[in-house]
Amino acid sequence: MKKASLLxxxxxxxxxxxxxxxxxxxxxxxxxxxxxxxxxxxxxSPASIxxxxxxxxxxxxxxxxxxxxxxxxxPYWFKNHPAYKxxxxxxxxxxxxxxxxxxxxxxxxxxxxxxxxxxxxxxxRLYSAKAQKESRRIEDSVAPILLxxxxxxxxxxxxxxxxxxxxxxxxxxxxxxAYMGQATSFKSLAAVKTGAWLNIRWTPYKFPLDIMGLARYxxxxxxxxxxxxxxxxxxxxxxxxxxxxxxxxxxxxxxRDIHAKSDYHRLALVANYQVTDxxxxxxxxxxDFSAVNNVLAVFGVKFGLSKxxxxx
Amino acid sequence: MNVKKxxxxxxxxxxxxxxxxxxxxxxxxxxxxxxxxFEGNPTILAKGKVENLNLGTKASLQGKTxxxxxxxxxxxxxxNGVVVTYFFHAxxxxxxxxxxxxxxxxDIFSFNIQFKF
Numbered sequence: 001m002k003k004a005s006l007l008x009x010x011x012x013x014x015x016x017x018x019x020x021x022x023x024x025x026x027x028x029x030x031x032x033x034x035x036x037x038x039x040x041x042x043x044x045s046p047a048s049i050x051x052x053x054x055x056x057x058x059x060x061x062x063x064x065x066x067x068x069x070x071x072x073x074x075p076y077w078f079k080n081h082p083a084y085k086x087x088x089x090x091x092x093x094x095x096x097x098x099x100x101x102x103x104x105x106x107x108x109x110x111x112x113x114x115x116x117x118x119x120x121x122x123x124x125r126l127y128s129a130k131a132q133k134e135s136r137r138i139e140d141s142v143a144p145i146l147l148x149x150x151x152x153x154x155x156x157x158x159x160x161x162x163x164x165x166x167x168x169x170x171x172x173x174x175x176x177x178a179y180m181g182q183a184t185s186f187k188s189l190a191a192v193k194t195g196a197w198l199n200i201r202w203t204p205y206k207f208p209l210d211i212m213g214l215a216r217y218x219x220x221x222x223x224x225x226x227x228x229x230x231x232x233x234x235x236x237x238x239x240x241x242x243x244x245x246x247x248x249x250x251x252x253x254x255x256r257d258i259h260a261k262s263d264y265h266r267l268a269l270v271a272n273y274q275v276t277d278x279x280x281x282x283x284x285x286x287x288d289f290s291a292v293n294n295v296l297a298v299f300g301v302k303f304g305l306s307k308x309x310x311x312x
Numbered sequence: 313m314n315v316k317k318x319x320x321x322x323x324x325x326x327x328x329x330x331x332x333x334x335x336x337x338x339x340x341x342x343x344x345x346x347x348x349x350f351e352g353n354p355t356i357l358a359k360g361k362v363e364n365l366n367l368g369t370k371a372s373l374q375g376k377t378x379x380x381x382x383x384x385x386x387x388x389x390x391x392n393g394v395v396v397t398y399f400f401h402a403x404x405x406x407x408x409x410x411x412x413x414x415x416x417x418x419d420i421f422s423f424n425i426q427f428k429f
Contacts, residue, residue, distance in 0.1 A: 054389060080395040080411045082339035086387065089341040098390070143345040143360030146383045150420070152313050155385055159418050162343070162387050 037103055037118030041178035041195050041218060047270040047284060048253045049214040049238040052122055052174035052201050054099060054166070068114075070105035074098075089166070090127045090135040099125075099174075111184050114192075118178030126171040128205070134165065172201040191221040197234070212238040214253060231258040236266075246273045255289050264289040268296055314419045315383075318412060321426040324378075326370035328402030335399040336362040336382065342394050344384035351377040351426070370402070373429040382423040386414045394421045 040050065076098045084098075092098075099122040107114045127135075138158065145151040145158070177196035183189035195218030202211045219231040236253030248271045255264045268286035275281055280302040288296040326332050338344030348358040348365060358365045367373060384394040395411040414421050 074390060077391040077393070080340055080393050082395045082397045082409055082411075083337060084339050084341050085337065086341055086343045089388075139343065140361055142343055142385075143347075146343070146345045146385060146420075147347050147359060147381070150315065150383070155420070156313060156418070158343075159385065159387055163389075166389070 037120050037176040037178040040176065040197075041116055041118065041180050041193060047238075047249065047251065047282075048234070048266055048268065049212050049236055049249075049251045050174075050176075050199050051210065051212055051240060051249075052125075052172040052199050054122075068105065068107035070103055072101050072103035074101045076100060085139070087132070087135045087139050090132045093126060094123060095125050096121050096123065103178075112182055113184070114180060114182045115189070116178050116180035118176065120174055120176035122172060122174050124171060124173040125169050127165075127169050131165050131168070138162065168203055169201070170203055170205070174199040174201075193218060193220055195219065195232075208241060210240040210242065210249075212240060212249075212251075214238070230260060232256065233258060246271060248272075253289075264291070266296070314415060315422055316412070316414055316419060317422045317424065318410070319424045319426075320410060321428060322405075322408055324400065324427045324429050325404045326373050326402060326429060327404050328370065330402040331369055332367040332373060332403050333401035334358075334362060334365040334367055334378075335401075336380070337397045337399070338382065338384055339395040339397065340391055340393050341388045342384050343387045344382055344394075344396065346380055346382040346396075348378065348380050351379050376429050378427040378429070380423075380425045380427065382425070384421045384423075386417055386419055386421070389417070392417065392419075396423055398425070398427075400427075 040048075099120075101120050103118045103120075105116050105118070138161075142158070145154040175196070175198055178194070179191065180193040181189050181191045195216060197214060197216030197218075200213040200215075202213075204211070214234060214236045216234040217232070218234070233256045234253050235256075236251060238249050238251035240247055240249035248269070251266070251268050251270065253266045255266070256262075257264070266287060266289050268284045268288075270284040271282070273281045282298075282300050282302055284296060284298045286296045288294045334348070336346045345360045346358065346362045347356060348362060349356050357367070367378065380398065382396045384396065386392055386394065392414050393411060394414060395409065398408040400406055400408070408425075408427075410423055410425070412421055412423075
């Protein structure tokens with residue numbers, strides 16, 4: 001009965017969102033809802049190494065529907081920017097303010113509720129000289145199809161080409177951080193963990209894989225013992241392959257428990273599949289950090305509401 | 313891909329001794345272009361990117377209406393907001409800005425503005 005109602009909920013949400021957003025033929029990277037930093041700190045994200053992705057005005061992620069969720073928004077895009085031209089997007093090397101996103105997440109496990117707040121921003125986003133030149137060419141030559149005959153088919157192709165260009169910076173470095181609390185009741189809510197990390201993405205020219213790196217420091221607010229409450233330094237590498245409707249990545253992350261002076265590792269295969277515009281199914285399988293109960297099997301649904309302009 | 317249209321009218325006063333110059337900027341990292349012509353005259357003064365377009369002297373503009381069509385395609389994944397700014401040199405008001413929202417990603421917004429001198 002519980003399973004049936006869960007499936008019904010998923011179906012109804014899918015139908016509702018499908019009705020709101022007409023499908024468009026764009027790459028998964030454009031629609032992929034990045035995991036909110038708050039989720040990452042909870043160790044509840046399917047992927048430990050996140051691909052730096054341009055944040056949307058507003059995104060909502062649900063984790064197993066009944067257990068928790070996250071919301072992320074980008075304050076910069078809550079107002080208009082009249083002087084920000086199309087070609088400027090490709091020229092900006094350090095888009096800190098426009099990619100600065102705030103997130104909040106909650107996750108419930110048995111009787112314990114965890115809540116967290118987080119942020120992320122791109123410190124560096126580097127496009128190739130060829131991409132920058134192409135953006136200026138598009139800006140200068142769009143008039144015939146945008147003005148004279150309004151060639152919608154040609155404009156659709158152009159939009160896809162722009163999306164593909166945007167999704168392939170040569171180098172992307174993202175800084176993220178989060179602060180987490182947990183409680184069994186509202187009165188007992190207390191801070192338990194904080195952390196900051198860098199996600200680095202490198203896309204070599206004409207190479208089919210994205211190479212991603214991670215460096216993450218996390219610690220208990222008042223570390224008392226090793227294990228979940230300890231001080232960790234995580235570092236790792238991920239290789240990702242992307243197709244139109246799915247991407248798949250293989251990641252290895254080593255966790256150094258600084259107090260215990262010991263190391264753990266995580267190996268995971270992570271897949272994202274775009275069901276329809278704005279709905280991504282994400283799953284990961286592998287071995288988690290802990291020595292026992294370490295089978296990693298996470299499944300979730302991410303909803304991107306980014307296409308709507310957010311207003312306060 | 314839908315096209316959403318909006319028509320506006322703005323009263324302008326050329327107030328300097330210099331010729332009136334027009335610059336148009338499409339913001340929010342969206343992709344746009346403009347078509348500029350005087351009402352009742354089929355000659356297209358500019359098409360596409362409009363930079364330093366000389367519209368003429370204060371006397372020559374008196375009583376004329378400048379028609380500007382700016383089409384903007386939403387190519388910014390972060391927002392559906394579109395914004396266009398018209399900068400006039402030697403004119404009041406010197407800056408005219410319009411903003412709006414397309415209904416769906418990838419849609420086009422068409423601003424049809426009449427600048428009445």
